[in-house]
Amino acid sequence: MNAALPFSTTDVTRTNRRRESIVRALLGIVTALLVLPLLAILALLVKHGAPALTLDFLLSSPAAGMTAGGIFPAIVGTLWLVGVSLAIAAPIGVLAAIYLNEYAGDHWGTRIVNLAIVNLAGVPSIVHALFGVGAFVLFLHLGTSILSASLTLAIMTLPVIIASTKEALAAVPMSFRQACWVLGASRWQTIRYVVLPNSIQGILTGVILQVSRAAGETAPVMFTGAAFYLPFLPQSVNDQCMALSMHLFTLSTQVPGVPEALPYATALVLVGLVMSVNLTSILLRSYLRSRRRW
């Protein structure tokens, strides 16, 4: 061993360095593996579903006892459900988050509310579904309708919207708020002119991500508003509707003799829809970040 030269590698550093490279490789491999399931799913869907995916499939109703035809009513239904649930959950969630983050101090009352929100976010969707049946369909006599289903979806997405909005609001630098305080701005003026303009990108991305979640859920809509099969399109929120997620479930498990390509093509449309919503949110975020003002 050469102990004379300064800065030469010792046995201990050699071992440390070896460990370092092992850990690094391991972490890298695990991360790379995460992409595999997504790729595999997409490949499978495209392989089996692409042949059936025609314009006609997208624009026509199911036919011949669901063993033929398209998914147009299901696409329309999903848009209804997502749209109405968002129209309910987004304003309530954002307003609640503003209150929690900007007005409510830290005391036991707000701690209970925060705890409730965290736990509500962890409730399984089938439980939301049962709650929706009990509360909206039966108790409020809304019947199985788009409204009941959307309310159920709204309850499900609300806690996540609140959490992501709060995070976006909290990310606005304290120094901006201080600037407002010393100029005698009221809380609302601070929120209106400084906090919201500087957090809107985060709020929007949080909300949009819940769109894709609402579009994909089956259980909450199954008992509350989505129908197996409807020959007509919904005219109002009091009608039932079809939904992509529900339709996929029906095709794959409830109806005999469905050609294999149909459920795959339906799944492809659903996944495509969700992914394009997510992509929009990523693009929106990077666009807004590029014009970020601090």
Place this chain on the structure above:
Amino acid sequence: MQAPGSETQPVIVTRALRLSYGPHEALHGIDLTVRRGLITGLIGPSGCGKSTLLRCFNRINERYDNVTTSGEVMIHARNIYDPDVDLIELRKSVGMVFQRPNPLPISVRDNVLYGFRLHTASKQRNRETEGCELESALRAVQLWDDLKDRLGERATHLQLEQQQKLCIARLLPLKPSVILMDEPCSTLDPNATEAVEELMRTLAGPYTIVVVTHNMAQARRISDECVFMLLGEIVEHRRTEDIFIAPHDKRTADYIEGRFG
């Protein structure tokens, strides 16, 4: 402790001012008189309560949770802790500048006019009044010549010195009588520091300035009176020449000479 000669009227007078963050008392009974038109420097080692005391004068301590205050702070002969004091009016009258310049991420013009717009009915605002306020505020902080062609530029892109001057300028349309400054130069380079100090000297007189500083040389250069604080109490408050040349208290002398802090 002895108050210096009373050539001018008091603007801020505190009596037995105590403040606690939760169970921890940060100010233990402060009796202080700040005189009109002077620059009063607050000096003392880190954590002695300088910023806390400063924040009592515009009551923004209360934006932090768990703060309790007792005692009196008279500003223009009114106890600002009276229950019916309007905080918005108080903050218009007692402006504050922070350690890091914190212009809002909007244009220079909108920054300067931000407070003015918040507090002026839209009927009384037009291009002309806004233009006037903008120009006189920027002139008062010696930024008009540099920025008059860049009023639309984002304020966060200015040099730090300009940002800090802008933070002073945006207070002026609210017609404050007191300006509080918490280490206003500690993020600035020496040239910028000199410029801001010079600005402070020109503002003193029409405005009463209370400035926290860590920098003894700065306190000596700019302040008329100096307050030395230690562990939440005032040790000594006298004219700046006197406190630096012949401090009465041994702790003041030790601090000024750099034996601790």
